[in-house]
Amino acid sequence: MPNATVLVVDDEPLIRWSLVNRLKEEGYRTVEAGTAGEAVAHHRDGVDLILLDFALPDANGLEVLKQVKETDPDTLVIMLTANTDVGTAVTAMKQGAFHYANKPFDLDEIMLLVDKALETTQLRREVRTLRARQAQPYGPGSIVGRSEPITTVRNLLNKIAVSPASTVLLTGESGTGKDLAAKVIHYSSSRGSKPFMNITCSALPETLLESELFGHERGAFTGADRQKRGLIESAEGGTVFLDEIGEMVPLLQSKLLRFLEEKAFKRVGGSSDIRVDVRVIAATNRSLEEEVKKGHFREDLYYRLNVMAIPLPPLRDRRDDIPLLINHYIDAFNTEFRKKIRGVSPTALTALTAYAWPGNVRELRNAVERAMLLAETIELNETHFPVLSAHHGGELSTGINLPAGGINLEGLERSLVVQALERAGWNQTKAATLLGLNRDQIRYRIEKFELEKPSH
Ligand SMILES: Nc1ncnc2c1ncn2[C@@H]1O[C@H](COP(=O)(O)OP(=O)(O)OP(=O)(O)O)[C@@H](O)[C@H]1O
Ligand SMILES: [Mg+2]
DSSP states (O other): OTTOEEEEEOSOHHHHHHHHHHHHHTTOEEEEESSHHHHHHHHHTOOSEEEEESBOSSSBHHHHHHHHHHHOTTOEEEEEEOOOOHHHHHHHHHTTOSEEEESSOOHHHHHHHHHHHHHHHHHHHHHHHHHHHHHSSSOGGGSOOOSHHHHHHHHHHHHHHHSOOOEEEEEOSTTSSHHHHHHHHHHHSTTTTSOEEEEETTSSOHHHHHHHHHOBOTTSSTTOOSOBOOHHHHTTTSEEEEETGGGOOHHHHHHHHHHHHHSEEOOBTOOSOEEOOOEEEEEESSOHHHHHHTTSSOHHHHHHHHTTEEEOOOGGGOTTHHHHHHHHHHHHHHHHHTOOOOEEOHHHHHHHHHSOOTTHHHHHHHHHHHHHHHOOSSEEOGGGOGGGSGGGOTTHHHHOOOOTTOOOHHHHHHHHHHHHHHHTTTOHHHHHHHHTOOHHHHHHHHHHTTOOOOOO
8 A cells, every 4th residue: 555654663763663664665654653652642643554562661562452443443453572472462363453473573574464454454445435435326315405495406306317308407606516416317317327428518629529429420521530429329328418508609509409309410421310319418607598698509409408497506595504515525524534523613614604605515525625634633613714714705795784775786796896806907717716706707797797907
């Protein structure tokens, strides 16, 4: 196991030195302890395996073994005993030691034991992660939340999954769970054992996207030296997920519309119709209605997609779910990082619940992940969440008081957008960050207020 940390516990400096030297040669990280007290303290910092001498000055090895196993049953312990007394070795094994070695020991033999032991833990961990993953392979339960808006979404997804509805549109800001929702629909439907094909419409240039989706015939264009099936064909019986549909160019929009209506299409360069049975799920974080108004998106395709539209609510509209999501991710990362974080302090939780979460669930997940990587404490607090620091305006964004005479909300919004742009030197990404928005959201406002960078 690369990067594993081995703790060497022995009161004889020479024995420690020879073990540590050899372990380092084999590529392990090492920590040393000369007493039982030191051993227990180092163990708490996180080690994978312990080479543990039986006779220590302040306690015997079995006591250390007991404490170690209580703190973390996964830690591997190999007992080193000068004692020819088999009884001690047997007791150690009974109390959870992985193995024992008699002193004077053969270094090669010890290294073999270490390798073998670490291999076992790695396997054990992999099995555990796989099991955890398999337990909920995108079942409806993978959508965390009990608030009313998310309950509505979950019910809709369940209904759609079992309905024959062939087309679904998922809308919502970035990070609200559109990818997740698409997988939930697919895997809870009777199509679940068939392919789930995923393509991001903005990721490819137009011509490539067309042949990726619909395939091409041999000789359709330069370089097309053989026939190729497209994604839609390969998804037969399953689901095609078209992400960022708002970015699809008009030519392809027409071809997609025809496919949705007739369930048939032609490969690029082909003349005969191909029929397939797939469900199309499209997603966008843009307002397709706006794109239609601007002439970027076909109105007929929009109406076709909008028949079965599911808007995913932003996290700030379902704040009751924030504590649930935080705990959900603490559990998940505890397993992944082998940590034992118990939760979030009450003040931090209040602040996190009040925060605007412009990046929605994705931002929350990343914030918890980062906090858990940094935390040395058993409870997460405000210092572990940089988004809560004052300049993020967490308080202002929920605590502004409406003056008695009312305000001009549009005017206030415009003024804040202008100020952010000026402060950011008209860098849209930076300005968006100052406002807790994403780039699309600030672009939308720049267009709405017809703002232009001064030309001097
Ligand atoms: N209700 C939820 N419960 C649990 N996890 C969620 C929920 N919603 C989203 N997530 C998680 O948040 C992260 C972001 O979600 P996802 O990728 O589905 O967002 P998205 O809407 O597709 O965003 P983008 O528009 O940026 O593509 C993922 O890790 C996803 O599993
Ligand atoms: Mg997505």
